[in-house]
Amino acid sequence: MKLTNKVRQILSWYESDNPGTKANIARILMEGRLGGTGRMVILPVDQGFEHGPARSFAPNPEAYDPHYHFRLAIDAGLNAYAAPLGMLEAGAATFAGSIPTILKVNSSNSLSTTKDQAVTATVADALRLGCSAIGFTIYPSSEYQFEMMEELRELAAEAKDAGLAVVVWSYPRGPMLDKTGETALDICAYAAHMAALIGAHIIKVKPPTAAISLDAAKKTYENSPVADDAAARFAHVVKACFNGRRLVVFSGGEAKGSDALLNEVRAIHAGGGNGSIVGRNAFQRSREDALKLLGDMIDIYRGKVA
Numbered sequence: 001m002k003l004t005n006k007v008r009q010i011l012s013w014y015e016s017d018n019p020g021t022k023a024n025i026a027r028i029l030m031e032g033r034l035g036g037t038g039r040m041v042i043l044p045v046d047q048g049f050e051h052g053p054a055r056s057f058a059p060n061p062e063a064y065d066p067h068y069h070f071r072l073a074i075d076a077g078l079n080a081y082a083a084p085l086g087m088l089e090a091g092a093a094t095f096a097g098s099i100p101t102i103l104k105v106n107s108s109n110s111l112s113t114t115k116d117q118a119v120t121a122t123v124a125d126a127l128r129l130g131c132s133a134i135g136f137t138i139y140p141s142s143e144y145q146f147e148m149m150e151e152l153r154e155l156a157a158e159a160k161d162a163g164l165a166v167v168v169w170s171y172p173r174g175p176m177l178d179k180t181g182e183t184a185l186d187i188c189a190y191a192a193h194m195a196a197l198i199g200a201h202i203i204k205v206k207p208p209t210a211a212i213s214l215d216a217a218k219k220t221y222e223n224s225p226v227a228d229d230a231a232a233r234f235a236h237v238v239k240a241c242f243n244g245r246r247l248v249v250f251s252g253g254e255a256k257g258s259d260a261l262l263n264e265v266r267a268i269h270a271g272g273g274n275g276s277i278v279g280r281n282a283f284q285r286s287r288e289d290a291l292k293l294l295g296d297m298i299d300i301y302r303g304k305v306a
């Protein structure tokens with residue numbers, strides 16, 4: 001595999017990493033229809049844990065089958081497939097080597113009142129399954145945020161030693177934040193920055209809105225305003241990720257219309273984001289519709305359509 005100059009440049013930003021980790025970042029970046037461009041589309045399927053099986057898969061019952069998601073990610077030409085242990089184990093032999101995988105090593109569920117996640121897999125599992133990375137969620141602002149960050153510190157160090165990459169889902173939530181606050185621009189940029197500080201190679205956040213939530217930050221944003229358009233907001237989050245020296249991808253959220261999602265992708269592309277990590281908006285559509293939508297997203301990231 002001959003790396004593109006773009007991918008070589010991105011790898012050069014990870015100055016402390018060993019060759020194994022760099023090779024795994026390269027594997028993700030070189031895979032699929034966006035291979036070599038520095039942009040990515042990743043399929044995450046941990047919603048069965050987070051929201052339950054019926055809420056996740058009943059809209060498209062084929063998606064109850066773990067093999068469905070491997071095939072979807074491969075056939076759509078995506079960069080990687082991320083899932084908890086059981087989902088990856090269920091297709092491990094059939095799809096070994098077919099697409100880079102990210103083992104989600106912690107998970108939450110909807111039967112808990114606390115904003116926390118259990119560690120549900122290990123770095124050894126990721127190596128055994130041939131994964132390129134571990135994935136870990138932190139909830140900045142939760143009552144458990146510091147424990148989550150400490151768990152991540154330990155797992156990230158172990159993963160890096162083993163030559164794996166680290167993908168961090170940084171989702172602010174907790175007593176200080178209402179629904180608006182969870183995706184406010186200042187909070188989103190703050191969450192992305194903390195993920196970079198903890199040592200994430202790839203940072204995953206929700207798309208930011210125009211709201212500014214933290215009182216202490218309001219004056220700063222008044223003095224240094226971010227233009228009131230989605231692309232400028234994505235660019236602001238990219239800046240918060242070490243001025244673009246860390247890869248940042250944005251999640252898709254609840255199922256929505258294709259036009260809304262594609263407009264968001266256009267703004268991520270224009271703002272210099274590295275791509276999308278889209279679950280429900282992919283697997284809750286029929287396979288045909290999902291392939292069309294993912295293909296359109298990829299075309300935008302390839303600069304093929306306006």
Ligand code: FBP
Pocket residue numbers: 044045046047050169171251252253254277278279280281
């Ligand atoms: P979606 O594209 O389905 O939103 O997936 C992205 C994701 O981060 C999943 O990995 C995760 O299960 C889900 O969002 C969590 O969503 P929330 O915490 O908002 O319920």
